[in-house]
Amino acid sequence: MRIAILSDIHGNRHALEAVLGDAHREDVDEAWCLGDLVGYGADPNACVRLAREHCAICLAGNHDLVVCGTMPMDDFSRNAAVAARWTQDEMDLENIEFLRRLAPDGIEGEIGLFHASPRDPIWEYVLSSALAERCLDVQEQRVALIGHTHVALSFARDAGSAVDGQTRHGGDAVSMASGEWLVNPGSVGQPRDGDPRAAWLLLDTEAWTASWRRVEYDIDAAGAAIVAAGLPSSLADRLQYGQ
Ligand code: ZN
Numbered sequence: 001m002r003i004a005i006l007s008d009i010h011g012n013r014h015a016l017e018a019v020l021g022d023a024h025r026e027d028v029d030e031a032w033c034l035g036d037l038v039g040y041g042a043d044p045n046a047c048v049r050l051a052r053e054h055c056a057i058c059l060a061g062n063h064d065l066v067v068c069g070t071m072p073m074d075d076f077s078r079n080a081a082v083a084a085r086w087t088q089d090e091m092d093l094e095n096i097e098f099l100r101r102l103a104p105d106g107i108e109g110e111i112g113l114f115h116a117s118p119r120d121p122i123w124e125y126v127l128s129s130a131l132a133e134r135c136l137d138v139q140e141q142r143v144a145l146i147g148h149t150h151v152a153l154s155f156a157r158d159a160g161s162a163v164d165g166q167t168r169h170g171g172d173a174v175s176m177a178s179g180e181w182l183v184n185p186g187s188v189g190q191p192r193d194g195d196p197r198a199a200w201l202l203l204d205t206e207a208w209t210a211s212w213r214r215v216e217y218d219i220d221a222a223g224a225a226i227v228a229a230g231l232p233s234s235l236a237d238r239l240q241y242g243q
Contacts, residue, residue, distance in 0.1 A: 002027065005185045005201040007034035007115075007147025008061065009051070011041025011087065012189025012239075014225075015198035016050055018217035019188050026202055026213075034147035034185070035061030035104060035115035039080065040235050041189050042225035044087045048095040060102035061115040061148065062122050067091065068099035075123075079232050086231055109205070112144035118182075125149050126182065129165035136163065136180050143181045145203075151193040152186030152201075152212050167193060170214030177208040186212065189222075196242035 004023035009016050023031055033055040038044035044067075051058055063080070065071040067087045076084060088096075105121035106113040117124035117131075118139040126132055126146055132155035135144075152168040158179045166172075168186070176183075186199025193199075197214035204210075223236030 001029045001205045003203045003205065004028040004031040005034065005145055005203050006031060006055070006188050007185050008036040008150050008187035008190060009033065009038075009041075009047050010036055010063065010187070010189035011038045011044040011047050012198075012222050013041070013043035013046040013050070014219075014222040015189045015217045016047050018215045019198050019200045020050065020054055022213060022215040023200065023202075028202065030056040032057040032108070032113065032145075033059065034113060034145060035059040035102070036063045036147065037061070037099070038067050038087050038091070039063030040083045040226075040231075041222065042229040042231060044091050045095055047189075048091070048098060052098060057106060057108060057113065058102055059106060059113055059115050060099060060104050064099045064102060065104070065122065068096050070100060071122075079235060083231055083235065086229065107141065110141055110143060111205070112139055112141035114144060114146050116148040117146055118144055126155070126184070127151065127153070129155060129163040132165055132182050133157070133163045135182055139180065139182065142179075143176055143183070145201075146182060146184050147187070149184060149192070150187035150190055151184060152199050153184040154210070155182040156180065168212040170195065170197065170199075170212055173209060173211040175209055183210055190239065191242040194242050196240060
């Protein structure tokens with residue numbers, strides 16, 4: 001099966017529509033979302049509606065759990081909290097209730113799914129090989145998909161060897177036919193790895209390959225919507241730089 005792996009959409013409708021269009025052109029069978037559908041961006045309802053329509057699997061991220069009231073806002077930065085409160089006011093009850101039904105982790109066949117990490121599916125930022133090693137030690141599935149850091153990454157370990165961590169760019173592809181893997185598609189709606197284009201991952205579970213994709217979208221329009229909504233302008237600015 002060819003699966004589009006999406007994560008960290010963050011209310012960015014323009015980015016999500018571009019990614020869904022790219023995934024459609026790649027003729028994927030399904031799309032799975034690793035969470036953070038909302039928070040930061042100006043179109044949370046549209047993003048939740050699109051995810052409900054297009055994603056066979058959807059996890060909850062920390063922002064989703066805060067916005068739907070499952071978790072307190074205490075650990076959020078100022079901008080994240082401002083955006084979360086705005087999102088709570090903006091969202092339709094039906095979409096809030098959809099978020100309430102989501103879990104931050106799941107299993108699909110041989111693949112573990114976690115918003116953040118196998119050790120802590122809600123909060124842990126897996127950005128180093130040292131941390132990835134601890135995650136692989138507890139990971140029950142050979143392959144796990146994670147989001148949360150907004151950085152496209154792969155961590156791989158063959159029996160008896162050290163973890164190989166790589167940042168991943170659009171066009172990178174790997175074979176995952178052997179070894180243990182922890183893979184991050186990067187962020188659809190707020191990339192933080194210096195490439196402002198929307199990120200997603202094409203996973204082929206028959207060939208066991210993963211291909212990182214980047215797609216252009218209308219960053220100016222997404223930023224203008226953030227400013228027009230009265231959200232902090234820094235949330236619009238960072239989209240231009242992918243930081
Ligand atoms: Zn996120």
